[in-house]
Amino acid sequence: MLASHAMLLITIKAAKLCDERQTVDTVLDIGQRLGLEGWVLYPTRDETVAAFSHYRSQLKQWFRVPTPGWSTVQWAWDKRNTYRLAQKLAIPTPQTWYPQDLGELERIEANLPLVIKPAIKEHFFYATKAKAWRANNRAELVQRWEQATILMGGPEGVIVQELIPGDGRQQFSHCAFFKDGHAIGSMVAQRRRQHPWFSDGLAPLLRQLTYHYSRLSPSASYKRSTTMVWLR
Numbered sequence: 759m760l761a762s763h764a765m766l767l768i769t770i771k772a773a774k775l776c777d778e779r780q781t782v783d784t785v786l787d788i789g790q791r792l793g794l795e796g797w798v799l800y801p802t803r804d805e806t807v808a809a810f811s812h813y814r815s816q817l818k819q820w821f822r823v824p825t826p827g828w829s830t831v832q833w834a835w836d837k838r839n840t841y842r843l844a845q846k847l848a849i850p851t852p853q854t855w856y857p858q859d860l861g862e863l864e865r866i867e868a869n870l871p872l873v874i875k876p877a878i879k880e881h882f883f884y885a886t887k888a889k890a891w892r893a894n895n896r897a898e899l900v901q902r903w904e905q906a907t908i909l910m911g912g913p914e915g916v917i918v919q920e921l922i923p924g925d926g927r928q929q930f931s932h933c934a935f936f937k938d939g940h941a942i943g944s945m946v947a948q949r950r951r952q953h954p955w956f957s958d959g960l961a962p963l964l965r966q967l968t969y970h971y972s973r974l975s976p977s978a979s980y981k982r983s984t985t986m987v988w989l990r
Contacts (some may be wrong), residue, residue, distance in 0.1 A: 778812055785799065789820050799817060811830075812828055837917060858913045873918070891906070933947070
């Protein structure tokens, strides 16, 4: 629907998307050179979301920025924050562990396979081209966890999580546009080509999705769009 109303599409390339300052400077430079004052900025990658969030006040001087500030984005950027907040609010999540050493890892009592994933996707994804790893047995769990701790610079950024079974037929996205804490528009899509199918996901019931998201957000006084992924 947005595409049918768009008059111009501009592609901007930054040398390093992981460099927030460079990303913001590039966007501001292009915006000022092309006279894009008042245009809406839609980030399409996690790194860009973080950059726009951290430098929101500066970007707002030239653009319209629907991306919320860091006090809100932090709850989605770091999965440790996401899952702990969800648990605090009694929102269903996969069982999750944060082992700080091999002893704590070996004491996890759970049926395999399990998932090893980063708390923050950025560095892990660029190094591995994967969102998560699957461990089918205890030996793989130890091996993958040790590899992940090296990539993430320590165990603090590594999560071990229950694997929710299912494929694309069970995986869905819930997209909504919120205003003042209420969803004024939403849609659900079946993610038949999601890869890898086992990575990520809160697992609330469909009828609870919008309610759960509004509870997850500590600040809902602005307009925003969001996407949530879950398995049934």
